[in-house]
Structure formats: C-alpha cells, structure tokens
Amino acid sequence: MRPAFDAITRYIFSINEPWLTQAAHFFDVYTPLIYLIAVLFFANTLRMQKRFIKTILAVLLATLIVFMLKYTQEIPRPCMLDQNYIKVECPASPDFSFPSGHEAIASAVLAPFVGTSAFPIFLVLALVTGFLRINLGVHFLNDVLGGFVIGFFSYDIIDRIISEGTLTLRVKPHDTKFEIRRQLLHISVGIFILRLLLAFTAVYHANGETYVEFIIFVGLLSLLVMIHDRISGKEHKITTLLFNLFERSGARQGYGAFWYGMGVLLLFVFINDTMFLAASLIALAVGDGVATIVGRMGKHRNPLNPHKTIEGSLAFFLSTAILTYPLIGPLALALSILTMLAEMLPPKFDDNFMIPLVCIIFYILFF
Incomplete structure (x- = not known):
C-alpha cells in the first residue's frame, strides 16, 4: 500500500x-x-x-x-x-x-x-x-x-x-517459432517487473511500488524515443536488431511493445494493493503470453472469436488461476475468468488495454 x-x-x-x-x-x-x-x-x-x-x-x-x-x-x-x-x-x-x-x-x-x-x-x-x-x-x-x-x-x-480501424494490427502471418519468441519476451518482461515490484516493496516498503512505477515510466519514455527515431528514419544497430527480432511485419513500429508497457503502467497507477497488482501483472504477462503460445498449437477454434483457440483460452485461465491463487485466494478464479474473456475479444480491442481495464474494475469492486 x-x-x-x-x-x-x-x-x-x-x-x-x-x-x-x-x-x-x-x-x-x-x-x-x-x-x-x-x-x-x-x-x-x-x-x-x-x-x-x-x-x-x-x-x-x-x-x-x-x-x-x-x-x-x-x-x-x-x-x-x-x-x-x-x-x-x-x-x-x-x-x-x-x-x-x-x-x-x-x-x-x-x-x-x-x-x-x-x-x-x-x-x-x-x-x-x-x-x-x-x-x-x-x-x-x-x-x-x-x-x-x-x-x-x-x-x-x-x-x-x-481511421475506421486502420490501427487494428494487420500483420503478415508468422511461423510458430517467431510468435513463441515474441511471447517469451512478453512473459519475461512481465516476470522481471513482477520480481522488481516484490524486491522493491521488500526493501523500500510503501515506497517500493512508486519506485517501480517511475522506472516503468522512464522505460516507456525511452521506448517512445526509440519508436520516434525508427519512424523518422534514424537507425540504431541495437534498436534495429530488436525491432527485426520481435516486431511483426506490417505492424506499426513499436506499437505492441509500447502499449504493453502502457498497460503495465495503467495497473500501477490504479491498483494500490501489492498482491492484487502482482496478480494483475501475472494475468497480463503470463496468462496472455501462454494463451498465444498454446493457442498457436490449438486445433479447436473458439466460437466467441475465430482468431483464438479453445486450447489457448484454457491455457490463459489455468496459468493465471494457478499463479494468482496464492496471492489473492479464491478471487483468483473470478479474475482469471474475466481476464480470459478480455483476451478473447476481437483484435480491434487491444488486450494490452482490455486486460488491465478488467483488472482495475475488479479491484475497484472487490478491494
């Protein structure tokens, strides 16, 4: 707190x-x-x-x-x-x-x-x-x-x-290895922030969340500058390598990474309970990442969203519920179901925004 x-x-x-x-x-x-x-x-x-x-x-x-x-x-x-x-x-x-x-x-x-x-x-x-x-x-x-x-x-x-939906990602298909690489980075960044949160709150107590929140903000500013340089034609070897390794072809430059970071910052801004904040980070980072990896291998299309698979949605629910239960108890089941539904929304609803939004509404209602 x-x-x-x-x-x-x-x-x-x-x-x-x-x-x-x-x-x-x-x-x-x-x-x-x-x-x-x-x-x-x-x-x-x-x-x-x-x-x-x-x-x-x-x-x-x-x-x-x-x-x-x-x-x-x-x-x-x-x-x-x-x-x-x-x-x-x-x-x-x-x-x-x-x-x-x-x-x-x-x-x-x-x-x-x-x-x-x-x-x-x-x-x-x-x-x-x-x-x-x-x-x-x-x-x-x-x-x-x-x-x-x-x-x-x-x-x-x-x-x-x-723009009538022109910002919805219209990306070229990629092989499974590429998507797994992207999602492993997605999960790793989320876990790193989670560990940073727990470490800082252990050392700095009440100020720990604020310090991590500020670090995320500085990181977002740095990413924003890199995106600006990329769009304006200023190439840097490291950023070019990262964009080529993890950015989908046809996607706006740095769009996914930036809004993922903004979704994380959104959680820190609105959630003032360390355990629920950690649970929300797990849903956004691990749940969403695992859902994409498993979903790429799934065979059964989700009737609520043909772009998703039932296997991917179940993987989201199970991974989120198992990892968040020690943090928030039985509420983890409800949070896992709601965030799973948010992840299943059509592409025009960015899950990097919708998952944090669901977590924040849940927090306001039950904490």
Whole structure:
C-alpha cells in the first residue's frame, strides 16, 4: 500500500526556487492556451490538419475521463492534506487530485507528433508540465502518471475511430517459432517487473511500488524515443536488431511493445494493493503470453472469436488461476475468468488495454 506522500513527490516538491514556482503557476493558468497555440502552429507547419482534429477530440475525451475519475476517486491534493505543501493558493475543494488534467492534455497532444520534427518539443513540454504540477504541490507523482496514460489512450481511441480501424494490427502471418519468441519476451518482461515490484516493496516498503512505477515510466519514455527515431528514419544497430527480432511485419513500429508497457503502467497507477497488482501483472504477462503460445498449437477454434483457440483460452485461465491463487485466494478464479474473456475479444480491442481495464474494475469492486 503506497503512502499518501511518496518519496519522489516529496523530493520534487522540495526543490524550492522562486522562478520555478512562478513558472509552475504560469503553466497552471495557461496550459490549455499554450498547447492550443503549439498544436495549431505545428499542425499547420507539418501539414497535419487531420491530426489536429484528432488531437482536439483526444484532448476533449481525456478531459472528460479526468473529470469522471476525479469525482469518483475523490483523492485530495497534496496541498489539501498538508499545509506545508502550499506554494500558491490551493485549488478549492472539491477539485480533486487524481488524475492530472494538465498532464492528460500534454500527453494527448504529444501522441500524434511521434515521428515528426515537433516530437522533442512536445515531449519536453509534457515532462515539464508533469514536473511543475508536482513541484507546485497540487499533484502526486501517481496523478501525473495517470494523466500521461489517459492522454495517450484517449488519442489512440480517437485515432482508431476516425481511421475506421486502420490501427487494428494487420500483420503478415508468422511461423510458430517467431510468435513463441515474441511471447517469451512478453512473459519475461512481465516476470522481471513482477520480481522488481516484490524486491522493491521488500526493501523500500510503501515506497517500493512508486519506485517501480517511475522506472516503468522512464522505460516507456525511452521506448517512445526509440519508436520516434525508427519512424523518422534514424537507425540504431541495437534498436534495429530488436525491432527485426520481435516486431511483426506490417505492424506499426513499436506499437505492441509500447502499449504493453502502457498497460503495465495503467495497473500501477490504479491498483494500490501489492498482491492484487502482482496478480494483475501475472494475468497480463503470463496468462496472455501462454494463451498465444498454446493457442498457436490449438486445433479447436473458439466460437466467441475465430482468431483464438479453445486450447489457448484454457491455457490463459489455468496459468493465471494457478499463479494468482496464492496471492489473492479464491478471487483468483473470478479474475482469471474475466481476464480470459478480455483476451478473447476481437483484435480491434487491444488486450494490452482490455486486460488491465478488467483488472482495475475488479479491484475497484472487490478491494
């Protein structure tokens, strides 16, 4: 269980420079205007008028999601909980903390510019926005990371709708060995994060989850930069090798890996119970990976989704139930069934998003 004031939030707030406070206050007031002007300028300069429309719709969707979450979660701001965290006038109650609306806007605006010359500018703006919101004392680190995830997911949803499904993976068939290699990496990354979570919580106790959450965020930023370089034609030997080994032909560059990481970050943002968080990671990493490996060898098509096999779905259920039962007891059976159903959805529903979403709803209802 994470503390109210995590160590990273405390450290960022402790940086007490008058000019920084003034900059934070300026961003607090003018963030929507700053991003509107920036998007208008670069969309026109780069001839991205269609993306401009998508960006505006994504910002509106992100704002709606943020508003709904603020008034269902009702998490007080740092400056509401502790008067020592007041650098400017604290927003009046009931203006809640989670998630950060400013960061959701920044992230929704960043997403469409990946692979363009404007990407570094919007990336820096997004990082500065999040940093200043914490430094000002109006948000925790988790609020900012929540906004980051919501903004990206909002743009992806709008992009899928307007593009009429063009973001659904239309990949060339691959042999079983290739898919097994991909899924073994999928499982290995998930297990590594799980071990990191358990190790950090054992050493740093309540702050352990926050540290791992921040490490995942840094990893996602690094992956985002690599994807940007790949799209914009900047080749690096290591990244080229990794993409060639694990990226499906016909898939968007780094799309699967990035959204897998975003799904993991989504779990950390919303789930505040270490054992259930570990169980959710198992469902997303092990259950999903095993389902694909076994499913490739399966002979019986799943009547709910002809792209899946009954053998793969059963493998998902059994692996998830067996591994999560020691963590959450009998609830593991219900979680395994629900996440198995999420994994069986048609390809237009990305299981890297749907499985974490099911886990989060389950957590809200039963924990």
